[in-house]
Amino acid sequence: MEFGVCVATKVDEIGYITHAENLGYSHAWIADSQMIWSDCYAVLALAAQQTRTMKLGTGVAIAGTRIAPVTAHSIATINRLAPGRTFLGIGTGNTAMRIMGHKPLRLKEFAHDLRVIRALLQGEEVEFTWRGQTSMIKLMMPELDFIDIEHSIPIYVSGFGPKAQALAGEYGDGLVMSIPPQPDFMERSLRNVTYGAEQAGRELDLDTFHTTSLTTAVILQPGESLTSERVLRECGPFVISSLHYLYDKIRQWGGRVPPHVRDSWEEYSKLVEETPESHRHMRIHAGHCTYLLPEEAKFVTPELIKSTCLVGTPEEIVEQIRQLEAAGLKQIMILPSLETQYGGIEAFARKVMARL
Numbered sequence: 001m002e003f004g005v006c007v008a009t010k011v012d013e014i015g016y017i018t019h020a021e022n023l024g025y026s027h028a029w030i031a032d033s034q035m036i037w038s039d040c041y042a043v044l045a046l047a048a049q050q051t052r053t054m055k056l057g058t059g060v061a062i063a064g065t066r067i068a069p070v071t072a073h074s075i076a077t078i079n080r081l082a083p084g085r086t087f088l089g090i091g092t093g094n095t096a097m098r099i100m101g102h103k104p105l106r107l108k109e110f111a112h113d114l115r116v117i118r119a120l121l122q123g124e125e126v127e128f129t130w131r132g133q134t135s136m137i138k139l140m141m142p143e144l145d146f147i148d149i150e151h152s153i154p155i156y157v158s159g160f161g162p163k164a165q166a167l168a169g170e171y172g173d174g175l176v177m178s179i180p181p182q183p184d185f186m187e188r189s190l191r192n193v194t195y196g197a198e199q200a201g202r203e204l205d206l207d208t209f210h211t212t213s214l215t216t217a218v219i220l221q222p223g224e225s226l227t228s229e230r231v232l233r234e235c236g237p238f239v240i241s242s243l244h245y246l247y248d249k250i251r252q253w254g255g256r257v258p259p260h261v262r263d264s265w266e267e268y269s270k271l272v273e274e275t276p277e278s279h280r281h282m283r284i285h286a287g288h289c290t291y292l293l294p295e296e297a298k299f300v301t302p303e304l305i306k307s308t309c310l311v312g313t314p315e316e317i318v319e320q321i322r323q324l325e326a327a328g329l330k331q332i333m334i335l336p337s338l339e340t341q342y343g344g345i346e347a348f349a350r351k352v353m354a355r356l
Contacts, residue, residue: 029059
């Protein structure tokens with residue numbers, strides 16, 4: 001099992017990434033959310049200069065906010081700074097699109113972008129359709145070292161649903177998700193990936209196909225409950241972001257409210273809907289994975305924590321990780337709150353990673 005950090009992208013705090021490298025984290029996933037955080041490629045460029053072994057990439061880049069050739073060129077530029085340790089995580093845009101009042105990119109468009117990006121990063125010519133016009137394109141002059149496509153850049157496709165996970169099997173070198181700490185979710189995701197590869201006529205080796213799950217860890221102290229103030233500070237922003245995602249998903253596409261949030265759903269919806277519709281898309285994602293709004297703290301219930309986080313004593317968390325690993329998960333990506341991020345990754349490295 002590998003361990004990475006997901007970074008609430010902040011251009012003047014590269015020290016957090018180097019600190020994670022020194023603690024033994026193998027990957028830094030730099031988030032791409034233009035309305036709330038710094039630019040991911042600026043941060044990656046600085047991180048490439050200040051790390052030595054850590055793998056660096058987008059966590060995840062958003063198809064739709066940049067056209068496919070731009071995304072390919074940007075990550076290939078980072079690869080010039082960190083050759084052989086650069087990766088591209090890419091998704092349809094949960095927060096980045098929704099915080100502007102737009103739905104994530106449609107899967108048909110996402111598939112088009114994945115096909116184009118993959119071909120470009122392999123140095124191939126490819127058909128690219130934009131503004132209703134289709135042209136042949138290719139990254140030019142790589143031999144002059146403006147970019148690096150000689151060293152392979154793996155593509156890790158973000159997919160929470162079956163169809164997006166199938167696209168990871170069709171085009172990706174790995175799958176990025178955020179699943180509960182339950183092996184059956186991992187097994188189901190891999191079935192979706194395998195189905196997508198088979199439909200595309202692609203042979204997929206699951207031993208080398210990379211799988212990563214975004215979460216955070218709640219390491220309980222003796223006698224501590226999941227309602228303690230310390231627990232809320234460490235995991236609250238990540239936990240409540242799952243409620244933001246769920247509200248937006250049901251708001252835009254419908255569906256049932258899951259049992260673990262059913263008791264508080266009406267009260268939470270009423271709170272969000274106090275904001276006028278014209279500005280609600282911004283209110284939904286306020287504090288996203290960064291800080292916890294005081295009025296939302298009561299919705300961070302033990303049930304919601306258990307469904308989104310690795311939680312328990314160090315021994316219990318180690319056992320959860322081993323079960324996920326046996327089911328096919330290869331990396332866990334940790335995202336603590338901004339306030340507690342240094343202490344969070346230090347405690348996890350010392351109390352959990354050291355035992356594995």
